[in-house]
Amino acid sequence: MAVREPLLSTAEFEELARVADRIAEGLRLEFVAGVLSAKPLPNGNHGCIITWLIRQCLAGRPELWLSPSQGLVVGADRRGRARPDGVLADSEAFVGQGEWADAAAALMVVEIATHDRDTDRWYRSGKSRCYAATGIPVYLLIDRDAREVIVYSDPSNDRYQQIIMRPFGSALRLPDPVSIILDTEPLVRWAA
Numbered sequence: 001m002a003v004r005e006p007l008l009s010t011a012e013f014e015e016l017a018r019v020a021d022r023i024a025e026g027l028r029l030e031f032v033a034g035v036l037s038a039k040p041l042p043n044g045n046h047g048c049i050i051t052w053l054i055r056q057c058l059a060g061r062p063e064l065w066l067s068p069s070q071g072l073v074v075g076a077d078r079r080g081r082a083r084p085d086g087v088l089a090d091s092e093a094f095v096g097q098g099e100w101a102d103a104a105a106a107l108m109v110v111e112i113a114t115h116d117r118d119t120d121r122w123y124r125s126g127k128s129r130c131y132a133a134t135g136i137p138v139y140l141l142i143d144r145d146a147r148e149v150i151v152y153s154d155p156s157n158d159r160y161q162q163i164i165m166r167p168f169g170s171a172l173r174l175p176d177p178v179s180i181i182l183d184t185e186p187l188v189r190w191a192a
Contacts, residue, residue: 007034010079014100017081031081032074032130037122045190049112049142050085052186057088060180064107065091072103076133076158086110088138088178108138108178113145124150133158138178144191149184151175 008016013031020027030037050068057066070087074080081100086109093105109131113123123141131139132155139152139160147168152160153175166172168187174180 010081013081017099028083030083031079033080033126035126045144046085046112046114048190049187050110052190053086053110053142053182056182057180061178063091064088066110067094070094071100072106072109072134073100074103074130074134078134080130080134082109082127082130084109085112086140103134103136106134106136108140108174109136110140110142113141113143128152128160129158132156132160137176138174140174142187147188147191149182149187 008031010031013029017029017031020029027038050066054066054068057064066086066088068086069083071081071083072087074082087094087106088108088110089105094101111123111127123143128139128141132152135155137153137155141150141152143150149166149168149170149172151164151166151172151174152162153164154161162175164172164175166184168191169185171181171183174182
């Protein structure tokens, strides 16, 4: 049996992330399941998607905010650090928590998949398992390559028990505790 130890401690990662942010503005580092990764800078379509989703969330649940910049402490052992493309929580859930907030207040995390061959492995498996292990109730994956929206819910251990997949253009209801209906028609234009 092989035991895989992370290359960095959480403290070393946080220092590296601070340095990287000063050197390369906009570089978004993550440390999930002992793996160091860099999220690519968002393009214009990515920006349209996150803005659309912020508006949908505000219209459906005005007491909640979708933050596109909040880092989270994640994983069953809470040694991971993730930067979802969006974190939905009560409007003041992260006040005073700093760069890496406790994920307990997160009702939903959002990832907008980029165009690369690691999308399936990382977003569907690595991130899904990490967010489930953290206990985040809903994980919304907007996969521009597959042109579909995937909703993961009902976390148990390191897996989501419910998975709903819909093609762009469909309407879907995000499960409790989010309870927002999304009309994904605009995503058809922003898939590229």
